Amino acid sequence: MTGANGFDRLGFSAAFEAEVDPEFPADGDWRRPVYAFDRDGDLQDEFVSRWGPPRIVRVQPAHSPEWIGMFAAGGLGVESGVFATPAPERLCVVVDGLAYLVNVDSPADGAVIAHNQVHQVVASAETSLLLLVRFIDIVALGADGVAWQSPRLAVDDLRVVEVSAAGIHCTGDLLAGDPDSFVVDPESGLVISGPRLEGPPWNPPTRTGRGSWWRRSA
Template sequence: MSSFETWPHVWSVEVLTRPPLIAPARQFTYPLQIAGEEDALARGALHLLIRSTPGQPPFLATCALGFRDPTMPTGVYATPNPRELCAVAGGYAYLIDTQSPEVSTHIPLKPVTAILPIPTHDLLIFSSFHTLLAWGKQGIAWTTARLSWEGITLGETTATHLQGKGWNMLTDRELPFEVDLLTGQHTGGGFTP
C-alpha cells in the first residue's frame, strides 16, 4: 500500500517491476554501507524512478528488501517534509531526501510492520513488533518504550493520542495502550519487564 496524498510533496515517483534496461545517470542503493547488510540486495529490491522536481532528470533508487515475507509492508509514502520520500521494502523503511538522494535515513525498526500517517500532527508512524517510531518534518520526533512482547496492533487516533494493543506473554492477551502523539510517552500495553 502506498500513500502519496497525505502531504504535499515536490517529487514524483514511478515504481518499477525491475531495474530499467537503460538506467539514469544518477543511481542510489539503500541501505547505505551498514555492517551486517552487505547481502541485503540478494533478497530483492524495490526499484523507484524518482524525479525530485518537475523538469529535472530522474534518479534510480534501489531499496533492498528487509524480508521476502509478503506480509511485510512495501510501498511509497509522502512525509511531512515535502522534499522527502519514504520507501518501504519488505519491512525496511528508507527516508530519502529527493533533492539530495545521497542523504537518507534507514529507520532502525527491523522490520517495520505497519505505517500510519497522522497528518494532524505531521507524523508518519512506524510500528515494529515491539515499539513505535514517529517521523516528523525534522526527522525522528520520538520513539516509544517497549509496548509488547511480540506484536502491536494500531488502533484509533484522537486529537492527542494513538491507541493500540500490545501482546502480553504472561497472559497471552492483547492489552490496550495509549501513546501521546507529542511526546511518545505511553500508558498500558502488553510488555511487562
C-alpha cells in the first residue's frame, strides 16, 4: 500500500523510510548528501534529466545517514513509483519504466538498472519476489537483489495476472491471434505450463513475418 509520502512498501519489511518528491529547499541546499543517478545507474557530478522530470526521493536508512536521491527520467515504459523490495536494505525507484535498484546504506556505489520499459510492478509476499514486467519479459527482485531475468515470454502485451508459490500466471501474445495464458516458475523465470515461445535470440520482424520465433503448444 502506498503511504502518504508516496513510498509503497508492498508488504515487504524495509530497513528505511522514504519520502517521494519532498519539498525543494528555498535556498537549494538539502543539508544532507545528494546522489544524482543517471540513466545507466552511474552517479553524475552535475545532475541532468534530459528526457523529463526526475524523481526525487529523501531516504532515511535505519542504520546510516539520511540522503537525497535524484533519479533521471527517460525510460520507455509507463510505470513510475518508489518501492520497497524483498531485500530490506534495497530501494527500487521506477521512473517512466526505468527501474533503479539502490542499496540505501551505500548510495555512493550508484544504482543497478534492474529493467527498462517496465509497465507493471507486482509484489508477492508468498514468493518473496518483486516482479518488474516488460511487454516481453520479467525481471524478479529477491532477497539478494536481481534473482532472475526470464527469457522472452511473449511477442507483446505480457501481463502478470496472479502470483503464488506454484507459479506466476501470465497472459501475452504468443502468435496465436488471441492472448495466451501460461505459467512461469517463480524460482527460475522459465515457462512450466502452457504454450511458450521458442527460437534464437530475438530478431526484429520483417515485412513478411514477425521475427524468427515460433509458438510451441503445451
